[in-house]
Amino acid sequence: MLRAAKAGVSIAAACSVSYWIYDSTAPRLSQKEGEPMTLPDFSIPGLGPKMSIVVGPDRVRTVNRALKAIGGIESFVKRGDRILLKVNAAFATPPMLSATTNPQLLAEVVRLCLKAGASSVVVTDNPINDPTSCFALTGIAEAAASAGARVLMPDERFFRPTTVSGGTLIREWPLLHGPFKGTNKLIGIAPVKDHHRSGASMSMKNWYGLLGGRRNLLHQDIHNTIKELAMMVTPTLVILDGTTTMMTNGPTGGSLGDLKGTNTMIVSTDQVAADAFGATLLGKPLSQLTYISKAASLGLGTADYGSLKPVRESAG
């Protein structure tokens, strides 16, 4: 009798579990990685486009002067702001080779942000070479840490899909989203570099390092990709470092012979204008950098940087 009861319970359990999890349809092919999200607009409302170009060999002095010329860091960074600095840490090369964001410049920007009252500064990138090696060898990790910023490595858990509204390429694409948590200001810091496929790697191309997944596929349509990156990201500010320009063999460089001292620091709220000026340091006509005119035609900025009446100074 007891055995019959046990058997009955077992059968009932098996049947009810089967009924509960029964699925009459075959599973669909799953490629989903969560709900797509978009990045907010990080620009300062009502400020309008501003740009400054400061000539000089010392990055710390030029960036200070350039920021001061467009109203000082205080007009961009308010007390309690949480800042994300997107650097270019793509390659595991020493800072001397200028393939990556200069650590001294980074440390100075971190310092200025903290001085302006920022409650936290985070530095991030999804490099091409091994991430740990990149952040270590470029001097970025040490510079950031010593200046009081936190470095966030591209942990797999930090990626979430994004879709650029109006875009055709960056759709449900993995975005390095983790470091953006709680952030309300975004500053891009990139060097001026030759880039064989797109012509030049500067402020707009720098956002490529926010993408994950199979991003190398995007090279098949590089100009529209960079345009969509500019659609995806509206930064508070971009700092384009033309102190040393990589004229050849970009974007990796690898030799001092690929570099040229151009002694220019560009700070702008308009990334298109900054890149349009950066092209002149490389000596490339805008017609070779199709992505600039593509971005300009969408109203993401102006390719005619002169129209912003950039403040030109010398710190030297």
Add this chain to the structure above:
Amino acid sequence: MRIQTVRRISQVFFAVLFFWFCIVSTLGEKWWQLRGWPVNWLLQLDPLIALGTMLTTRVLYAGLVWALVTLVLTILLGRYFCGWVCPFGSLHHLVGFLGRRRKPHPERVAVNQYRRGQSIKYYLLIFILTAAAGSSIAYLVSVSQGWPMIVWIAAIAGLIIIAVFAIMKLIANPRKAVAVLLMVVGVWIGLSLLLPVDRMVVASLQIGLLDPIALLYRSVNLVLLPVVDAGVHGLSATQRYYEGAWLIGTIFLAAVFLNLRIPRFYCRFFCPLGALLGVLGRFALWRIGKAREECSNCELCDADCEGACQPSGRIRISECVLCVNCLSSCRDGLVGYRTLPSASGEVTSPDVSRRGFLIALVWGAAAIPVLRLSGRVGPNWNPVVLRPPGALAEEDFLARCLRCGQCMRICPTNIIQPAGLEGGPEAFWTPILNFRVGTSGCQVNCIACGQICPSAAIRPMSLDEKLGRNEHAATGPIRLGTAFVDRGRCLPWAMDRPCIVCQENCPTSPKAIFTREEFSTVRSGILPVKEATNLTVEFEGSPLQPGRVATGDYYCAIGAGTDEHRRRIVDNTSNTITIAPSWPWEKPPAPRSFVHIQVRLQLPFVDPKLCTGCGICEHECPVRVKRAIRVTPENESRAKERSLILQSAGRNR
């Protein structure tokens, strides 16, 4: 404090030290990362590794001299290393202890009985040492060919030693010893007179397959840490992958769980280091033994005996791992660690039969020459066998590699992988490069693998040497191989798609990957003109997808398309194209003529003079499953036989 407690403290200390070394083998500058921690120390203490590499290379490399400490202490004290130091032994000890904890006394005595199978480890030792000894034997023979007197000097020295030993009564049967000596001398003379032995005998170091320290390093570094760190990401920012980790893990777990059946299973039956220490310890000054033959025969000492050396009867000295359990379990206090032999007698020699000895010897001597017949080290080189930067020429490499996995652990990009059978059975678990896994190719500014390698199978070299800078400028950079573009898979070559990710990521300056521009008329891209102006063309029908040819990579050309007739397209609808306003047509294409829609391609080429085979291109290639650019060991620095391009004189690269 009881002596067992001291032993346990020692075991815990060395086990913790071992795990600590595994953890700190992480690139970085923090105190818990690799910054001068002697992470190879336990490998260096291992006399089997020292002896094996000595046989294959005839030198004792750097830190391996630490093995002398173990050697001397073992000769004086016995197999203390097994019972007190070896972390693998301690793991077995613990699991075996847990396994027999609740078992009744007779069963415990039974599992700790001596078994004949315990001699397997001696045969394994003979096998791997003979396999390693080939080059030393060849050396001896070649020396005697050059200077025949050495044979007679050695023979006379041997006779004198035997005579002295016989007088001191250290040898039981001097006649037999003389016979063995005469046989060795005879074989020596015979070989040197009759055969070019040095060309027949080859050697490689197979010790790492079974050596407990190498095995444990490999298991922890390549299996345990990656599994544990997968959730934490404390040691590595990304998941680590190791080809064939399942086998390493299976062997490790099997070795651990076999202790539940027979305690210290691995130590008793398989461990070649234990065998070597057993042989070395046979003349130990201090040894375990009974003070009086008669005792209560309670067998309490046998019940907890780790080495299964039978302390209650004729103790087998070479099996005793000095666990010292018997010292405290004897209720009459009869068992001690003393200079006198046991009152119940002892068996000092390992239980090795002459026949078994000879079989192991012949197998060992034949193994490597037979394996080499597959030609994997020579003409039949497998294209996937790429070695880490600084690896020695293959035969020298195989003479030193311990398969400990330290290089695979330290590689920041995870490209160093344990080989399966790619290099033949002889190269099993040796490091090979795989540019598809991991986080990049071989990083230009990294020399970690050579710096950590305990046996210099991968040479410790400077960054200058790797990059061919300064005093190494004349030899050029270390090349791992050469990249080849697979034109049937490459997007620009095969599919009219712009790409050149490989060229962009090539880290050399000037880049080893360069491009040639080509304008290729796209499929169905010859379109009839309906109407045209200086900047726009309208086609018949609607042949175009809007925006498709406006990416900046597309051009249009009148007729076959020469440069002066080619214009860049900046915009297109389904039936019109707009060209760049900076360069309008002077004479627009005539109605009903044909316009060619062309894509501008940059076709990648590899310059073998500049390519270092770092594999970054292969890692980044967007053709994912089988890469469209792949590195093979062509032109690698360490092997002249795989050189690729003719080096003309007067060039410094």
